[in-house]
Amino acid sequence: MTMADDAASSPGATPAPVPAAPRPLLRPIGRTLRVRLLLSLLAVLVIAAAAMGASIYWSVLRQTERLFDYQLRQMALSLRDQGEIAPEDARVIAQDQLDFVVQIWSVDGREVYASRREIEPPNRAVIGYADIAAGGETWRTYGVIARDRVIQVAQPQRIRHTYAAQVALRSVGPLLLMAPLLALVIAWLVSRTLAPLQRLAGEVRARDSHSLQALPGEDLPDEVRPLVQALNALLGRLGEALAAQRHFVSDAAHELRSPLTALKLQVQVLRRAPDEAARDAAAQALTAGVDRATRLVEQLLSLARSDVAAGPEVRTLPLGEIVRQAMADGVALAAARGTTLELDADDDVGVAGDAAGLTALARNLVDNAVRYGASGGRVAVRVTSEGGRALLRVEDDGPGIPAEDRERVFDRFVRRDATGAETGSGLGLAIVRQVASRQQAEVVLDDSPLGGLRVTVTWPAAGTIAPPPAAPAVPAAPGPRP
Amino acid sequence: MRLLLVEDDRMIGESLRAALKLEGHAVDWVTDAPAATATLATERFDLVLLDLGLPRGDGLDVLRAFRARGDATPVIVLTARDALPERVAGLDAGADDYLVKPFELDELLARMRAVQRRHSGRAATVLVHEDLEFDPATHRVTLRGEPVTLSARELAVLEALMQRPGAILSRAQLEDRLYGWGEEVESNAVSVYVHQLRKKLGPELIRTMRGVGYYLGRRGDAAGAGSE
Numbered sequence: 001m002t003m004a005d006d007a008a009s010s011p012g013a014t015p016a017p018v019p020a021a022p023r024p025l026l027r028p029i030g031r032t033l034r035v036r037l038l039l040s041l042l043a044v045l046v047i048a049a050a051a052m053g054a055s056i057y058w059s060v061l062r063q064t065e066r067l068f069d070y071q072l073r074q075m076a077l078s079l080r081d082q083g084e085i086a087p088e089d090a091r092v093i094a095q096d097q098l099d100f101v102v103q104i105w106s107v108d109g110r111e112v113y114a115s116r117r118e119i120e121p122p123n124r125a126v127i128g129y130a131d132i133a134a135g136g137e138t139w140r141t142y143g144v145i146a147r148d149r150v151i152q153v154a155q156p157q158r159i160r161h162t163y164a165a166q167v168a169l170r171s172v173g174p175l176l177l178m179a180p181l182l183a184l185v186i187a188w189l190v191s192r193t194l195a196p197l198q199r200l201a202g203e204v205r206a207r208d209s210h211s212l213q214a215l216p217g218e219d220l221p222d223e224v225r226p227l228v229q230a231l232n233a234l235l236g237r238l239g240e241a242l243a244a245q246r247h248f249v250s251d252a253a254h255e256l257r258s259p260l261t262a263l264k265l266q267v268q269v270l271r272r273a274p275d276e277a278a279r280d281a282a283a284q285a286l287t288a289g290v291d292r293a294t295r296l297v298e299q300l301l302s303l304a305r306s307d308v309a310a311g312p313e314v315r316t317l318p319l320g321e322i323v324r325q326a327m328a329d330g331v332a333l334a335a336a337r338g339t340t341l342e343l344d345a346d347d348d349v350g351v352a353g354d355a356a357g358l359t360a361l362a363r364n365l366v367d368n369a370v371r372y373g374a375s376g377g378r379v380a381v382r383v384t385s386e387g388g389r390a391l392l393r394v395e396d397d398g399p400g401i402p403a404e405d406r407e408r409v410f411d412r413f414v415r416r417d418a419t420g421a422e423t424g425s426g427l428g429l430a431i432v433r434q435v436a437s438r439q440q441a442e443v444v445l446d447d448s449p450l451g452g453l454r455v456t457v458t459w460p461a462a463g464t465i466a467p468p469p470a471a472p473a474v475p476a477a478p479g480p481r482p
Numbered sequence: 483m484r485l486l487l488v489e490d491d492r493m494i495g496e497s498l499r500a501a502l503k504l505e506g507h508a509v510d511w512v513t514d515a516p517a518a519t520a521t522l523a524t525e526r527f528d529l530v531l532l533d534l535g536l537p538r539g540d541g542l543d544v545l546r547a548f549r550a551r552g553d554a555t556p557v558i559v560l561t562a563r564d565a566l567p568e569r570v571a572g573l574d575a576g577a578d579d580y581l582v583k584p585f586e587l588d589e590l591l592a593r594m595r596a597v598q599r600r601h602s603g604r605a606a607t608v609l610v611h612e613d614l615e616f617d618p619a620t621h622r623v624t625l626r627g628e629p630v631t632l633s634a635r636e637l638a639v640l641e642a643l644m645q646r647p648g649a650i651l652s653r654a655q656l657e658d659r660l661y662g663w664g665e666e667v668e669s670n671a672v673s674v675y676v677h678q679l680r681k682k683l684g685p686e687l688i689r690t691m692r693g694v695g696y697y698l699g700r701r702g703d704a705a706g707a708g709s710e
Contacts, residue, residue, distance in 0.1 A: 278500075285496065
């Protein structure tokens with residue numbers, strides 16, 4: 001079965017049947033909304049007309065019954081009071097159009113007269129009102145006794161129903177005839193009501209990813225305005241995010257130029273090197289240039305990742321362990337600069353955050369301290385908790401950062417003097433600030449007792465880390481460790 | 483030439499200095515705006531290479547102040563600012579040329595030569611003095627059509643003298659052309675290079691005016707000819 005189907009659906013050159021393309025979203029909604037509204041209103045109209053017809057019918061029927069009953073009785077009584085009546089008179093009295101039938105029997109039961117014999121009126125007489133079945137229908141009758149005869153006036157019930165139905169129809173009919181007109185009016189009204197929505201849809205359709213200005217909100221129905229307001233708020237947020245992104249990309253592209261310029265020059269110097277010693281020096285410079293470009297790209301990636309609003313996994317992490325790992329990663333640079341790394345970590349301290357962000361934060365702080373601290377100096381790192389708050393403190397004995405620059409250095413691509421030997425990416429503290437703000441942590445720069453900069457990161461609440469079964473291995477690092 | 487390089491990026495600065503020295507230029511290098519302003523106020527250069535994004539100030543302000551003092555020293559702006567309004571602002575601030583990073587070293591050198599040519603009012607790309615020709619682009623020197631091999635420092639001295647034939651350049655001025663800051667100046671270096679040049683190009687080309695300096699003389703014009 002399936003095989004056969006497969007074979008049939010893919011015969012050589014004939015393309016497989018493509019499932020119908022999904023219809024555009026706006027058209028069917030507009031249409032069904034209108035049609036649905038129209039149909040519901042028409043249904044209500046028909047039901048109302050039917051209810052009205054039925055009600056009129058029953059009320060008219062009740063009235064005609066009373067009326068015709070009275071008429072029956074009046075006719076019968078007037079025939080009796082006339083005494084000896086000629087059959088001709090009776091005919092006159094019995095109104096043909098209302099199908100009245102007059103019957104007169106003698107007291108011995110012999111029928112002496114019947115108007116309109118052809119329609120088989122009831123063949124028995126009942127005194128007073130009665131419903132009698134005869135000739136396939138029900139008759140309403142009224143009989144009276146007049147000396148030697150019985151006079152009965154009869155009328156088919158059907159007449160009454162027909163009459164009531166006619167009256168009901170006459171009142172409801174115009175209403176039903178109005179339905180098409182009403183449908184047109186409703187369609188027009190619905191179109192008119194939906195016109196602002198259509199305009200809005202047009203506005204939205206005309207947008208591309210660059211035109212994020214607010215949608216016009218005036219002359220919109222109150223029911224639609226909240227939607228437009230919500231849309232505008234979303235557009236605003238999108239616009240801000242896009243602008244920030246564009247700003248960052250343009251900054252990043254600009255910042256990439258410096259390492260690229262350096263690389264380009266280094267390659268050309270290498271190519272022009274007149275002797276072996278110059279070639280070696282140029283190759284070394286080129287390697288350093290590649291390292292620098294690599295580091296910048298890594299920092300940019302790190303920043304872009306920490307830009308993601310919510311971390312992928314937020315759980316309580318061992319701050320001490322993460323800082324220890326970050327310091328182990330910085331050992332090579334520290335060794336090259338002759339810097340002594342010191343760590344004093346309370347291993348019970350945990351913070352809620354994502355591991356990647358926290359690692360980037362710790363690594364950048366340690367890296368900065370080593371890079372900008374004094375050559376052959378000291379970097380002291382402390383992980384502790386104070387008053388229920390987790391604390392990470394990184395201190396160096398470098399030149400520090402003057403108070404007036406301490407806010408500015410958190411901006412992206414801000415480098416202070418290039419007089420030092422190191423050229424940074426200008427992103428380290430920006431990454432630190434971004435990760436910290438995502439974890440509701442606070443970053444403070446001040447003077448260290450060591451003589452350089454002290455960076456303190458404070459998390460709002462310290463989690464607790466269950467003590468590991470064995471003491472964690474301390475990574476090999478040059479310099480003394482606590 | 484004696485150049486001032488204003489560049490805050492350590493790697494770019496080092497590479498540029500190395501490359502320009504290979505070309506025989508003397509390079510002085512400062513890394514921020516105040517240092518650039520101070521240096522330009524006190525020393526004379528043949529050409530300034532100016533980065534715009536500098537610590538503690540903007541290169542454009544340095545340039546404007548420099549031009550406001552009436553200094554016509556050629557300035558080439560080297561910057562990552564590549565937008566049209568920025569390039570226009572750079573040139574309008576008084577730059578002679580504007581080069582966007584990253585650039586090719588060859589292009590920078592060519593533009594430096596072009597700016598020098600314009601500055602000295604020459605149209606020809608080759609410096610000519612009688613039967614001596616010097617092409618700054620190729621460093622090719624010919625005497626009566628015959629190529630002459632000169633070292634980078636000899637070329638620097640010859641170029642300085644040929645740029646304004648007849649003008650007298652002091653030993654200090656020539657030393658400035660040969661050495662950047664921090665380079666050890668050998669006390670008799672200029673005399674040594676002049677001596678070498680006389681050996682290769684003939685004794686009567688470079689003349690000495692005792693106590694003043696050196697200049698290029700004309701053949702048959704014997705005044706002052708001779709060695710030190």
